[in-house]
Amino acid sequence: MPFLISPVLTPGALARTPQPALPTADGLLLRPWRAGDAPAVHAAFQDPVMHQWHIRACDSEEEAAGWIAQWQQAWEGEGEAQWAVVDEGTDELMGRVALRQILLGDGIAEVAYWTVARARGRGVAFRAATTLSHWAFEEVGFHRLELHHATANEASCRVAAKAGFALEGTRRSALLHPDGWHDMHLHARVRGD
Template identity: 55%
Template sequence: MAELVAHTVVPGTLAGTPQPTFALGDGVELRPWTDRDAPGLRAAYADPAIQRWHVREIGSLDEARELIAAWRRGWGQEQRLEWAIADGAGALLGRLALKELVLFDGIAVVAYWTVPAARGRGLAPRAVTAVSHWAFAVGFRRLELEHSTLNPASCRVAEKAGFDAEGTRLGAALHADGHHDMHTHARLADAGRPPLHPARDTPTKACSV
């Protein structure tokens, strides 16, 4: 059956090019994961805050390497795009991901964490901003971001990276202590455009968690 409209992001656009690296300032860069990140990745997932919000732990270096291998495959499969945030010496400071890619609609979901020692330096918002600009340049139209209403630090990342608040999905994600209400944000490539359906469009709400 033929599709009546073309894909927003042409399949093969990503897989046909090397995964880019971005400078975030202060000697910090966003770059593809390597096996050398395995010890830092395992240590990051021992942090209670990362365990709480990402609902995962890494039991061994082999598990960390397997996760890195899966994240690296995501680029060629055009399913999930994963970057490490690292300092000039290569030490792991965080993670930035675009997951749940839908090339037809040009949509992806942003995910991130920073290690405890690197928090409060604006690294997560800088990483989200850099990847958002790149994603819009390669054709993505809408980036989504979601966090628990009990995670105000993540809400600040969304606000600082220019993601408008869209609303709350009640009981939408399972955490260790049960299902959480999830606050949703989005940033559009053509933010500021005239609305397609003015009568139906409602203004986005300010972040209130």
Template identity: 50%
Template structure:
């Protein structure tokens, strides 16, 4: 059955290119994950806050390597896009930023992120989210980005507000965490 509208994002805009490095200003870049980053991913997922809000942990560096392979494969399959957030002055990873569940036909995706414990409070995540949104809207042509977080995750709520993601409502009992189902705030930005 023919569609009456065209895809908002042409798949060729992503499928025919390598995953880009995105400048986030002030010495931060978003770059594709590399196998050498596995020890940092392993370390990040030992952090209790990352475990709490992302509901996973890495059992080994080898498992983190598999995740990185999957993250890079997700780019090629146009499902998700994951970046390491690197402080190029310090030459170290300070966080992660991702587009998840990319719907190219509808021009929508979700935003996910975390910061390494030592880098929280340095505006790493807001700068990364701003850069990612600017790229997604400006370079690729997404129409809408959504950001969801547990109602108990106040730092994520502050990131959403600071980066222009407007609060749209509460998704009741929609996020399963270790302590049970959480209500989730839904924030969004449109192009």
């Protein structure tokens, strides 16, 4: 049975080229993950705030190295794309930004991010999400980007709004965290917003 519409993006839209490094133009760089980032990722996940809003823990640098290997391979599979957010001058890890749950045919992906404790309150997540969104819309051709966060995570809600992701609603009891089920806000941007 033929489709009546063409896919928004076709296989290879990401993987036909190496994963790019994306400068924010104001001191940050979104770059592909490196094996040497494992100690910094492990350290980031020792922060209690990470445990509050994320459903994974990182028990060792070896585990972080395994995550990084998966993140590096994910580009080729085009199901997700992960970047380290670093200080452009020092290469110090400031956080992570990603496109997850990529549906190329529909031109849709989910933006996700986290920041290390010392980077919070400095606009790192906002700048990273804005840069990634611009690249996804203008360079790749995505149509819609979604962003989800626990409704109690007010800081993430501020980042989403500032980065141009309109609040579309609340997904009730949508994600199980260690402290129970969380309602999740759904934000989105579409190309042209």
